Amino acid sequence: MVRRLYAEHGAALLAYATRLSGDRAAAEGIVRETLRRAWTEPAALSEERGAVRAHLFGLLRSVAGAPADPLPMLGAIGTLAPEEREVLNQLYFHGRDVKEAAASLGLPAETVKSRSYQALRRLREALAADVTMEAAG
Structure with a gap:
């Protein structure tokens, strides 16, 4: 299978x-x-x-x-703009696809895609910075 x-x-x-x-x-x-x-x-x-x-x-x-340790993720999520957090909330915590999230938020699908992309990029950067600081400390 x-x-x-x-x-x-x-x-x-x-x-x-x-x-x-x-x-x-x-x-x-x-x-x-x-x-x-x-x-x-x-x-x-x-x-x-x-x-x-x-x-x-x-x-x-x-x-x-x-993630293995949720605290860095929580800190990284806190750095996002509220509208980016809401898009991720709709997509990942409510399990909606882009079209459903767009309808729920009253936004065009392209805006949801853009905000999701930017939010995930910012999360990766924040988590990478956290790992770098942890390794240096």
């Missing part, structure tokens, strides 16, 4: 994980963990359920968004 999932969805998952993490090696680990979790819940991926790729992307987001 895992081989079939990887053959069908691996490239898309890896591309998305790379965008989220900003690091190809980390993205490969995220995809491996995503597929491991999918393997542990095969009923969630049955053809009757439909939307297998959507489920895999949801798993991937949860894997990519679960």
Whole structure:
């Protein structure tokens, strides 16, 4: 099952994980963990359920968004503009896609995409700075 999932969805998952993490090696680990979790819940991926790729992307987001220590992430989120936090809240905590988040927020989909991109970029930068300061200290 895992081989079939990887053959069908691996490239898309890896591309998305790379965008989220900003690091190809980390993205490969995220995809491996995503597929491991999918393997542990095969009923969630049955053809009757439909939307297998959507489920895999949801798993991937949860894997990519679960840092080992949440405190640096909380600090980084606090540096975001309120409108960026709200977009991430809609996409990652409420599990909405861009179209649904846009409707919920009363914004064009392109604005949601832009804010999401900027917010994720800022989070990566803030977390990288935190790691750099921690290594220096």
